[in-house]
Amino acid sequence: MFITRAATVLFSMGAAVMATPSQAETIHVAIDRLVYRPAEIEAKVGDEVEWVNRDALVHTATVKGGADVILPAKKSGRLVLQEAGSFDYFCRYHPNMKGRITVRP
Numbered sequence: 001m002f003i004t005r006a007a008t009v010l011f012s013m014g015a016a017v018m019a020t021p022s023q024a025e026t027i028h029v030a031i032d033r034l035v036y037r038p039a040e041i042e043a044k045v046g047d048e049v050e051w052v053n054r055d056a057l058v059h060t061a062t063v064k065g066g067a068d069v070i071l072p073a074k075k076s077g078r079l080v081l082q083e084a085g086s087f088d089y090f091c092r093y094h095p096n097m098k099g100r101i102t103v104r105p
């Protein structure tokens, strides 16, 4: 009986460790001529967003009161999504640039 319980505990721990990293994804958003493409994305907590800036201008992906990712010209930047919710973001230098990330729990 003791052996059975120990085996069950070990099995559960293994499953918990394996579940999270294998499911996380990277979602790519391109910035092309002052537009986030696609402008709206869906993700889940633990996923990562990578913005690839194809413009020769500096941009940002900025959530009001939250994350601020600097995206230098012709470079990329990343953000791991740690919170569920719907987040509007914009570029600090070009406020007409707008995007939205919907993060599922």
Ligand SMILES: [Cu+2]
Residues within 6 Å of the ligand: 058, 059, 060, 091, 092, 093, 094, 097
């Ligand atoms: Cu910009």
